[in-house]
Amino acid sequence: MVYENKTDWPEKYDINKLVSIQESIDKFIKGEKTSERRNDRYADPGDEILLDGHLFVVEDVYPQQLKNVTEENAREEGYKDLEEYKKALTSIHHGVVWDPEQVVWAHYLKEK
Numbered sequence: 696m697v698y699e700n701k702t703d704w705p706e707k708y709d710i711n712k713l714v715s716i717q718e719s720i721d722k723f724i725k726g727e728k729t730s731e732r733r734n735d736r737y738a739d740p741g742d743e744i745l746l747d748g749h750l751f752v753v754e755d756v757y758p759q760q761l762k763n764v765t766e767e768n769a770r771e772e773g774y775k776d777l778e779e780y781k782k783a784l785t786s787i788h789h790g791v792v793w794d795p796e797q798v799v800w801a802h803y804l805k806e807k
Contacts, residue, residue, distance in 0.1 A: 698758045698798070705736055710744050710753075713737035713802060716787075719773065720746045723804060728773035732759070732799040743807065755803040762795035771803075 698704050714720055714731055722728035723746055738744070738753040745751075759768075769780035781793050 704758075707736045707738060710738045710742050713744060714746060714804075722773040723751065723806075724749050726806075728771070729803055729805070730768065730771040731802045731804065732764070732768075732772065733802065734797075734799060736800040738802050744804070750807045751804040752807045753802055754805050755801070757801050758798050759801050760795065761793060761797045761799060764799075768801070 713733065714723065719728060719731065736756065736758075738756055740753055740755055742753045743750055744753070764777065764780070766777050769775075769777040772780055774780040774783060785791050785793060
């Protein structure tokens with residue numbers, strides 16, 4: 696399902712669970728990562744999250760099917776290319792395959 700209208704968006708989860716892997720937190724702090732795609736929505740633009748003492752503000756959130764994730768999106772996620780991103784996702788979640796139709800939520804963060 697692609698959410699065409701924001702009024703149809705699901706309730707958001709706790710923003711403090713948006714970035715839960717230390718390697719990802721480190722990449723955000725170093726500026727090597729600007730986005731986090733998750734299966735669920737964790738924030739709205741303007742929400743703030745503290746990552747290891749660094750305050751970040753959510754600049755954008757939107758739903759995206761995996762088939763529409765680009766090479767640039769993969770680099771924003773902190774990977775060298777889309778193939779590395781795909782491998783990382785399928786290895787993090789045991790038994791998961793890359794489903795091009797799956798909708799993920801792109802969250803863009805910027806240090807405040």
